Amino acid sequence: MSASDINRVLDFVRDAFSEASKLWWRFFDWLAVVEWRQLFLTWLFVMIFFGMVHTPEPGVWYIFISFAVKVLAGGKRKAELMAREATMQANVATLERRLMEAKMAALQAQVEPHFLFNTLALIGQLIETDPKEAARVHAHLIDYLRSTLPQMRQRGGATLGKQVELSRAYLAIMQARMKERLQVRFQVPDFLGSAPFPPMMLQTLIENAIKHGLEPKIEGGTVAVRAHVVDADLHVEVCDDGVGIDPHADDGVGLANIRERLQLLYGADAALDISTPPGGGACATIRLPYKMMEDA
């Protein structure tokens, strides 16, 4: 016999052994959880069957072994089940903790001090030169802070309508600063306003579009926000025609945070896709299960 033949035989023996041991443990597990009543029933069938073929020994062995295993294995199995439950509880606890952490991170990453300082400076400047514009920007800032500051956040803010409102306020302020370098387009049908949508995700995408897409571009450009329903999914898209994405640039905490929160909230049913359209710029799309309104 050549070496390869020996190897093949060894492989076969190993596989056969593993199959047998797998079957045995399956039988063991079944015995551990099966009710005594059902076990008695199988004994009865086994007795009848082996009695009919006039060879009672295998039946007797079966009854003896299964009785012994059942008595011995019951405790082990119980312990296993308890351990599993404990692990699951621990997992749920971890998951909850991570959700809380992600929420905290989301809350903290909300109002950039730069933005606040610059907006206040802008209002101060406009008071001297254009008081009407100052009043407008001031009102937008209040709207913006009302929905971003965690202490001020109202209940029921997690709808697409509220998030769009917040983004409009933010973009209006940015327009006052960037002037004609920032154009804005919203295509969000009214009926989608009541659809649940996690807070601050749209805002992060818009901030990214301005910071990484339009601010570095001399002539500026357009931020377009679109929402539509595809099959059973709500798609919310933020596109800009800015400088695009440098493949060597870090994707940043903002996007990672959105991904993490989507994963925690919706599992595999939601996603954040980033793409660069042929015309240039960048598009970010959040996809999640569409509901007409929040469950009561």
Place this chain on the structure above:
Amino acid sequence: MEDRPVTALIADDEAPMRDLLRSRLQQVWPDLQIVAEAANGVEAVELGEQFRPDIAFLDIRMPGMSGIEAARRLYERSHIVFATAYDQYALDAFEQGALDYLLKPVSAERLATTCARLQARLRARATTAAEAAPQDIGQQLAKLTTLLENRGKPEKPAYLRWIQAQVGSSLRMVSTREILFFQSDEKYTRVQTVGAEFLIRKTLKELLDELDPDEFWRIHRSTLVRVDAIAEVKRDLRGRQMLKVRGYPGELEVSRNHSYLFQQM
């Protein structure tokens, strides 16, 4: 002292910020003549070369060209004063050098101090006719460039952070943090994420050169796996090491050449 009025240039990408600085300057230094305003770095350099102002007020973050880059082209002719939004990095950088800077939003008092200093310097220059060692300023600007513009990417070479995959007519940008593994597949390379897979033309060899070696490990001739995505390593009956990856039902084989990656501690 010359009779010619002192001239200045203001560069900031946000018009209201330019307006603010201009009106503050008019308050604290009414004789200063603002000869040009630029909305980006490129314009700042152009106008700076055209008007040769005595002073250039430059915002640091501007599109096209940063204020620091613009300053490196203008400092030999004009006094540079940087304007920056609050930023601990920038403040630390400026505290180390002797460059002038203003914190935005600019307060009238701070601007008055800066202007007094500028006036003194210009007078000194007019009487002694000695340049304030421009190479010194050049060095400081170079240092500022490395401090401020290359931060966040210290010495480390720029690794690939996004994989571009053609999907229909647009390019999908897949963050390396989403990727579970790459597997070469004859002509293409398969990119696997939690919910999707993409085909790209880049070969595994090219990817290996461009990706962060601490982020992705090669575990097989045809497989690169993201280290953070690895859930467990086990041996199958034949003694091969198999990897389980979070979010993917299958298993990945670790070849013998790479099994040293997963030796027990």
